[in-house]
């Protein structure tokens with residue numbers, strides 16, 4: 001970095017692994033689709049908007065420490081302002097070509113960048129190496145805890161290789177000398193609005209808001225050989241070691257209605273009491289809801305929860321794998337004791353467990369995917385005799401005239417077993433029995 005033309009600073013182990021894990025947990029439970037394909041982000045304003053402001057707590061000391069480092073390294077005479085803070089994850093297929101971080105007119109306020117790596121190249125993902133176009137170092141290999149700090153201008157043009165496997169996670173901050181771009185000011189105003197709107201007396205007011213319905217992941221994994229979409233929320237709930245319980249359905253995967261119906265959160269044989277509006281809501285509630293059962297300090301709890309969840313999931317799979325190996329090879333003990341290279345043996349076992357973990361999750365996701373497709377394809381028909389004639393629904397025909405809908409006979413002109421008395425809002429039917437198809441909107 002000693003090159004004055006390319007001011008940059010690489011700090012090793014700036015964050016502890018626990019800090020990395022904690023931020024990862026927050027991202028996994030709260031992220032939303034990002035600014036580009038295969039990118040997810042969790043911004044602080046998103047956390048406030050979804051009623052999870054407590055998740056900001058772990059960011060605060062990290063932001064402060066980073067700001068001090070940046071001010072010190074660049075010899076800033078005046079205080080800097082954090083312009084943006086976000087957790088950003090890139091999954092397979094994401095990359096970014098040569099650019100500087102202030103390369104748009106609306107980004108000119110960005111003076112310095114800090115990228116904290118929250119997970120590790122080769123261990124958690126493949127691809128995703130960072131390169132500077134000029135000067136030293138040329139390539140950075142992301143490692144959990146390390147930070148890269150550089151100026152946001154053209155003296156630090158950089159790129160990131162395409163992710164080829166796994167998910168790469170960073171905490172990215174931009175700093176500005178311009179106080180009008182102070183992220184804190186925006187956050188404080190959002191927080192005060194949020195406080196004004198929520199009442200502590202209302203039960204459940206501390207619960208997260210519904211997530212946006214675009215929390216969807218279109219996985220480019222070759223597993224299903226197609227760009228199939230599956231719900232990242234389910235995947236993430238399971239990755240975090242929890243289960244979903246629906247009072248409507250005994251078995252979670254028996255019906256995709258779970259996306260639309262109230263659900264509860266479960267872990268092992270513990271069922272948490274609160275009922276969430278749907279699975280998206282539950283995912284957001286995961287951190288805050290469970291934490292209140294266990295401890296007051298959210299940051300500590302999240303760490304504990306994360307570790308428990310990981311251990312549980314691993315333990316379960318290790319147990320299953322061992323049983324399988326045992327039944328496959330009655331002579332397992334002999335085989336193992338013959339192994340001299342214990343480390344090698346452990347690595348093989350680890351790989352096997354990890355592979356099994358991935359397979360299991362994919363199986364679940366694929367099953368869910370199939371159910372989702374079935375649900376979409378299944379016509380929403382109701383048996384004719386399940387509704388009574390003389391309905392008081394109001395119809396709007398193509399001419400814009402409204403009239404009461406007095407059902408005599410409903411003819412399925414589309415031949416798709418879909419009748420007006422499904423919950424479709426538009427249908428083409430011969431509603432008055434004169435052989436003429438009418439396009440109608442149902443008003444209520």
Ligand SMILES: O=C(O)CCC(=O)C(=O)O
Pocket residue numbers: 096101115130158159160170172
């Ligand atoms: O994640 C990184 O290593 C850098 C990302 C980057 O260049 C950007 O978001 O502008």
Ligand SMILES: [Fe+2]
Pocket residue numbers: 099100101158
């Ligand atoms: Fe960049």
